[in-house]
Amino acid sequence: MKKIVLIAVSVFLILSFCGCSEEEPLRIVHITDTHFTGSENYSYEGTFLAANDTNGTGKQVRYIEDILDAFIAEMLVQKPDVIIITGDLAFDGAKVSHLALAEKLSVLKEAEIKVLVLPGNHDITGNTYIFPNGEPEVSVSVTVDEFKEIYSPFGYEGAVSYDPNSLSYVYDAGKNVRIFMLDTNLMYGVTLGQISEDSVKWLEEQLTACKEAGITPVVAGHHSLLSHNPRFDFSYRLGNGDEVSELITEYGANLYLCGHLHTQHYVQTESLTDIVGGGFCVYPHRYGVIDISPSGWTYEAKTTDVSSYAESIGSSDENLLGYDEFGYGFFYDNAYIQAIGSLTDYVADSELLEKYADFSAKLNVAYFGGDYSELDFSIADDFLKDCDGTGWAAYLKFALDDPKDSTHCQWPVATE
Ligand SMILES: [Fe+2]
Structure with missing residues (x-):
């Protein structure tokens, strides 16, 4: 009996010492560029939306609500620890679309899945349009304060720190991982990306604190840090991408998640992997699954299964089925x-x-x-x-x- 107790104690001590009980990875799901509009804010009959179908960008406006519903249903089953959305949340930044999106996301929050969002260049735009009757109708976007208020359950409350100069923040995701959500907009409503000097200073302070606490940093923003297509470097890559990538890698970050380009693509250097998630509004409606453990991470881009969801809710729409x-x-x-x-x-x-x-x-x-x-x-x-x-x-x-x-x-x- 004494021998059995001794073996049990030894196994416990070995497991505790090697940290095996903490080996369970943190699962992050990354989506980007939802360009969401609630179905009450547009009608598919109108001239603008017909033009949207031939403009080359492939944004799925007509079914984006169904696609998001399918994604949410998948997340409720998969239950990741955190979902991050790296900007261009609402179609042309309309306030009504932001409100509709926040309502959708609240279902995830109720299921105790953390959701963290950031603004992209299309989110805070001043005057904008919606299409409730199929023709453009002037509408309003959100102010910075309204953005923070609408998305308060999704990162703008409860963070470790907020940058006083932008909508950047750092959030503890659990399992010893801290997510740096960087607002990379030079100016809201403008395509260019740049992180200001003051925000870089704040970022360095936060990276220092993270490193001192022995927490793993993961960084996210709307614009890419590295070059993904030289033709689109200007305005799609962060103006000070070199400076920011050097800074974050100096403090141990090796993963950066972003969007803006809408093309699923990654670039890997010796110290950093920069992953552009495929635009969620564009077929095949990608989401990235990242498992992070003390020894590293894995990334897999998946496809939202719209037809299975349509079948599960008894839809009769042949396009969805x-x-x-x-x-x-x-x-x-x-x-x-x-x-x-x-x-x-x-x-x-x-x-x-x-x-x-x-x-x-x-x-x-x-x-x-x-x-x-x-x-x-x-x-x-x-x-x-x-x-x-x-x-x-x-x-x-x-x-x-x-x-x-x-x-x-x-x-x-x-x-x-
Ligand atoms: Fe976008």
Whole structure:
């Protein structure tokens, strides 16, 4: 008996000493660029929303509420510790859309899932439009104070510290992880990103405190720190991205989560992984799942399962029930129309023009989803040669230069 007790005590001591009881990872789910509008704020019949369907950005306005509902249903089952949303929360920043989004998010809060949000460049915009009858109607956005009030349950209450100069804050996520939510807007309503000198000072103070406390830092913002597509560095990458990435890595952060570009993509250096989450408003409506433990982290981008959700609530909408086909088709058509417009003066042969538009529309969907596994690259070189000089070819060239799977990565970096 004495021997059994001795073994039990030894096992307990070994487990306690190696910290094995704390090995349970913290799970963060990251979404970005929801561009949400509640269905009462628009009608799909109008001229603007018809234009939205052909403007090339692929924003799913018509079904965004259903897509968000499907995501929330998945989260209620998966129960991550924290969900972070890195800006462009509401479609063109309308106050009514922010209020509708906050109401949706409250369901997660009630289920004891922490939700943390940040403003993107589309969230605090002054005058804006909504489309309750299908035609644009002037509406208002939110002030900084209203933003903080609407999202008080989602980061703007209960944080470790708030930056007095911006809407940045740091929040304890639990399991010894602290999330630095950085407001990266140079000015609200402007695409450019920059963190002011005063905010950088505040950030360094907070990073110092985090390091002294032995807590793992994870950093998030709307604009990227590193370059994800050289064509879009200006205005999509933080103006002082080099300074901020040096600073956060100096204090031990190796993971940065952001959005703004809408294209699922990561860049990994020796010290930092910068992950742009695919725009949630765009097919395939990505969300990233990050498991963080003392030894590192893993990242996996998933797809919101809209059709299963539609089935579960007894929807009769065929587009939702067959969402994979519909969502893909919507984004493909959106890009195809743009491609035809861009390539038409360069490719005289109509059959070839259609072939290139088809290829570039498929490439565009793959690029946004960060997954090229289904793409046939056989006409890629001819496309680049024949369409050289067009905006489309210049834009998609980077996707063809770096068609890596951006749906998975990890830290420490996997060695072959
Ligand atoms: Fe956006």
